[in-house]
Amino acid sequence: MPSLFPVNDYALIAVILGMPLLGAFVNGVWGKRLGEPAVKLMALAAIGTSFLASVVTFFALKGTVAADGEAKLVWSAWEWMHTTGGKNGVSVPIDVRFSIDQLSGVMMLIITGVGFLIHVYATSYMAKDEGYARFFAYMNLFVFSMLVLVLADSLPLLFVGWEGVGLCSYLLIGFWYQTSANAEAGKKAFIANRIGDFGLLCAMFLLVRYTGALDWHGISNGAASLLNPGEGARVHVWPLGGGQYTGLLHFLQPKSPVTISAATAVTLALLLGCTGKSAQIPLYVWLPDAMAGPTPVSALIHAATMVTAGVYLICRLSFVFVLSPFTMMVIAVVGAATALLAATIAAVQNDIKKVLAYSTVSQLGFMFLGVGVGAFTAGFFHVFTHAFFKACLFLGAGSVIHAMHARIHDGNASQDVRNMGGLRKWMPLTHWTFAAATLAIIGLPFTSGFFSKDEILYRAYVDHTVNPMPGLASRPHGGVFEPPQWLGPVLYWVAWTAATLTAFYMVRLYLLTFWGEFKGWVVGRPSMLGWPAHHGGAKGEHHEEDLSQPGYAPHESPWQMTVPLIVLATFSLGAGVLNPGFGIERQPMEHWLEPVFHAASEKAVLFGHGNDAVWAADMMWKLAAISFLAFAIGTAIAWWMYIPSRGEPARRMAEASPGLYRLVLDKWRIDELYEATVLAAVDSLAETSAWVDQAIVDGLFARLTTLLVGISGTLLRAFQNGVVHVYAAFMVAGLAAIGWFFTVPHPAATVVDAGNDDYVVTAAPGIGYAYRWDADGDGRWDHEGFEQGDTTLKLHVEPGKTMLVRLEVQNAFGLVRAKKIHVVARPQAPISSL
Amino acid sequence: MIPLEYYVALSALLFVIGGVGFLVRRNALVALMSIEVMLNAANLALVAFNRWRFEHVDARAYAGQDHTGQVFAFFVIAAEAAEVAVGLAIVLSLYRLRRTVRTDEADLLKN
The missing domain is CATH 2.60.40.10 (Immunoglobulins)
Incomplete structure (x- = not known):
């Protein structure tokens, strides 16, 4: 019996992709007229159908993979365009073609599954907002774009999704655009991402040039030519493009041109794109500001899905990345540095969403560290578990903010942990789910975060990336760079410190929010009538209340918000069974993703100490014990600081070194640094351009031209005296001249x-x-x-x-x-x- | 048979008389009449060349068929008549407005 959806024409992908797009279209065009219930129905039905189709697809994929490990489900929508590339100028087809393999299958489930839960949550969280339909139109469009990103079978199509999620992120960060800070934050995210996109575009051009392909299969086939010796596989960094500086610029000409291998050039360009999207150093600054958007947006886009796109891309093109051990090292170093930097900032922030934002940056750093040392499965597994516990944390924070909003209407004050405390009494479900997710992120043994983070730390220590083509080591330009042996332990200890800080700041956040005394307002029977029972009216409406008057206790959120919390908390605790590590036989995730990463990790990723497997196995339990210490130390310090000592040590430390405290509270003033350097440079360039425009273009060219036209006009005007006979005389003179011209030979x-x-x-x-x-x-x-x-x-x-x-x-x-x-x-x- | 040169010379003479008349006289009616003289000079040349062509070139192949020059002269006469009708109307309007038919006094449309 022929299958309804054959493997190489799997049209169900159209449903997975089409439903969210349809939802976005309906809510975007008719949303205002439909009203809240219909908008809700449309949005949920769109994502729900997409999720169901994804589950069906996933099982279909499972069946296919069981028959053939390399198989994937493919659907070609239409041909898009052609270009030429490669060494021999072959035709490079660029088609709208989607494919689902093991990696994108898991991503697809995360996006539609977590996306559906967050949509359910948002139906209640966003209730009574003026832009209800607009919100769900954007959210559905985001899910569509994200699905295009992960299901795309080629880099240009992935780029379409990449830009689509960037656009939706921009629209949703600036969702409450009446406040200019929100619009500014959206702009910042958009521009930081543009810088990354520049890298991605460059990588595409280089890939067309060197491999002659842009789809995964073709790149994989042509990847070897990125490293092959010969004329083609070196990219000239200086002089740019391989020219020569002569004359006055001769001093810029180096003795021999600086070149890097094409593999390094491509992967570094890709990495720039990934750092933009996944908020890594140096482009991470947009993510904390992105918290200006509604909380479900932070949960879906800026925690669970979009920001992991960079990790996804590295995993997707792992076979290209391993060709350049140098880039792999850069990824790992960037990841570890980001993890540590963001964790230090998170440790002192007071805004609940800011803490979670820096925590996300830090966790993304862990993922980069994982894929950077060649542990693609571990890095991706952290994407998977992080999607659950970080979404749960953000939604929990949203639930808390929702409760705080009952009486505190200022956006910043309602998110400040110093106004919270003791909420576990009134918000039990939020409290327990938040606690579960916190335990997962700080790595309590046997929660999902423990397994994923421990695996990354372990692999950072023992793994060593090497040149996958050893035959190319003796080339005239010098061999392929390989990271030094001491790098692994250094990365481990940096990441270990970040993990300790993670435990500290997350427990601190949890304790400040849910334990101690409630500091928001005086709880009691309201003495006066007239304050609204719920935050009525639009979000932008600020009617401050006298918080010293007693008011009702903060309330638990409705079921639309708590049910997703419970589901996500369950997964946060339990998802670790999918990839427990520790040499256990049953590793479903690793086994599942093995065909995807096999080509990459087979030759390029070895154990340290000359691929010493016994040493690596020996280190496993020792390192696991040390990693557990990170959790224990961080948690213990936070507990001691905020429960028995009621935050006294933290205050004293802040007073002891106020300069350092301010510096960290101001996020190491990286934003200010960028403002003083990059932004100032761009600004002065703009000012110079404006000056050139006003003084030279307007002043000189425009005015000189006007002057010339004016003078010739004044001269010619004298002849235009209105007397017909004078005109006739000129005409006669002109005719005489023409006559003379024809009389003489030329x-x-x-x-x-x-x-x-x-x-x-x-x-x-x-x-x-x-x-x-x-x-x-x-x-x-x-x-x-x-x-x-x-x-x-x-x-x-x-x-x-x-x-x-x-x-x-x-x-x-x-x-x-x-x-x-x-x-x-x-x-x-x-x-x-x- | 009068040679072609005579016609052309007469035509050129008439054209120069018309042109000089147009340039030196300020009376609008005289200017119009000068234009008539120039146009008729052109007509004379057209007709003369057509006849010359008929005798020297076309007689062989298109005997008696080519009258373009003559026909063109008629068109010139028709255009001339239309031009005079419009021109006289303008002169009349000018006279009503300014009480004069001197062209050098009708110089509002300048600079």
């Missing part, structure tokens, strides 16, 4: 190269013209008389010689004019065409 000739050093000189025709020639320029005419038909002359000129030809023309009035024509032959050696 000799002219063109020289055409006829090949074999033969040239043909052709005289221009005219009424009644007759010609005579002097072909050798010796002063004697070839024929003494003029002849009408004698218009052409054939010549033979030796290379490098010049020949003088004279021509005389006589017209019907008998007037004669002469012309000298030089016929120059070409130089002997032709200049080769470049």
Whole structure:
């Protein structure tokens, strides 16, 4: 029986992709008229159907993979365009083609599954917001774009999704655009991502140039040519593009050009794109600001899905990345540095969402560290578990903010942990789910975060990336760079410190929010009537209340918000069974993703100490114990600081070194640094351009032109005196000039190269013209008389010689004019065409 | 048979008389009449050349068929008549407005 959805024409993908797009279209176009219930129905039905189709697809994929490990489900929508590339200028087809393999299958489930839960949550969280329909239109569009990103079968199509999620992120960060800070944050995210996109575009151009393909299969086939010795596989970094600096710029010319392998160039460009999207150093600054959007947006886009796109891309093109151990090292170092930097900032922030934002940056750093040391499964598994616990944390934070909003209407104050405390009494479900997710992120043994983070730390210590093509080591440009042996332990200890800080700041956040005394307002029976029972009206409406008056206790959120929390908390605790590590036989995730990463990790990723597997196995339990210490130390310090000591040590530390505290509270002033350097440079460039525009273009060119036109106008105006006879006189003069022109002959000739050093000189025709020639320029005419038909002359000129030809023309009035024509032959050696 | 040159010379003479008349006289009516003289000079040339062509070139192949020059003269006469009708109307309007038919006094449309 033929299958309804064959493997190579799996049209169910159209449903997975099409439903969210349909939802976005319906809610975007008719949302206002539909009203909240219909918008809700449309949005949930769209994502829900997409999720169901994803589950069906996932099982179909499972069946296919069981039959053939390399198989994937493919659906070609239509042909998009063609270009040429590669060494031999082969045709590179760029099709709208989607494929689902093990990696994108898991991502697809995360996006639609977590996306659906967050949509359910948002139906209640966003209730009574003016932009309800707009919100769900954007959210559905985001899910569509994200699905395009992960299901795309080629880099250009992935780029479409990549830009789509960037756009939706921008729209949703600035969702409450009436406040200019929100709009600014959206702009910042968009521009930081553009810088990354520049890298991604460059990588695509390089891939077309060197591998002659842009789809995964083709890149994988041509990847070897990125490292092959020879003319093509080196990219000139300086001088850029391989030119030469001469003349005044000669001092810029290096003795020998600086080149890197094409693999390094491609992967570094890709990495730039990934750092933009996944908020890594140096482009991480947009993510904390992105918390200006509604909390479900932070949960879906800026925690669970979009920001992991960079990790996904590295995993997807793992076989390209391993070709450059240098880039792998850069990824790992960037990841570890980001993890530590963001964790330090998170440790002192007071805004609940800011802490979670820096925590996300830090966790993304862990993922980068994982894929950077070649542990693609571990890095991706952290994407998977992080999607659950970070979404749960954000939604929990949203639930808390929702409760705080009952009486505190200022956005910043309602998110400040210093106004919270003791909430576990009134919000039990939020409290327990938040606690579960916190335990997962800080790595309590046997929760999902423990397994994923521990695996990354372990692999950072023992793994060592090497040149996957050892045969190329003895090339004239020097061998392929390989990271030093001491890098692994250094990365481990940096990540270990970050993990300790993670435990500290997450427990601190949890304790400040849910334990201790409630500090938001005085809880009691409201003494006066008239304050709204719920935050009525629009979000932007600020009617501050007197918080010293007693008010109702903060309330638990409705079921639409708590059910997703419970589901996500369950997964946060339990998802670790999918990839527990520790040499256990049953590793479903690793086994599942093995075909995807096999090609990459087989040769390029070895154990340290010369691939010593016994040593690595020996280190496993030791390192696991040390990693557990990170959890224990961080948690213990936070507990001691905020429960028995009620935050006293934290206060004292802040007072002891106020400068350092301010510095960290101000996020190490990285934003200010960028403002002073990059932004200032761009600004001064803009100011210079504005000056050039105003002074030179407007001042000189525009005004000079105006002046010239003005002067000639003034002069010509004198002739325009309104008297018809004067005009007539000019006309007569003009006609006389034309008459004279026609009375006199005008000799002219063109020289055409006829090949074999033969040239043909052709005289221009005219009424009644007759010609005579002097072909050798010796002063004697070839024929003494003029002849009408004698218009052409054939010549033979030796290379490098010049020949003088004279021509005389006589017209019907008998007037004669002469012309000298030089016929120059070409130089002997032709200049080769470049 | 009068040679072609005579006609052409007469035509050129008439054209110069018309042109000089147009340039030196300031009376709008005289200017119009000068234009008539120039146009008729052109007509004379057209007709004369057509006849010359008929005798020297076309007689062989298209005997008696080519009257382009003559026909063109008629068109010139028709255009001339239209031009005079419009021109006289303008002169009349000018006279009503300014009480004069001197062209150098009708110079509002300047600079």
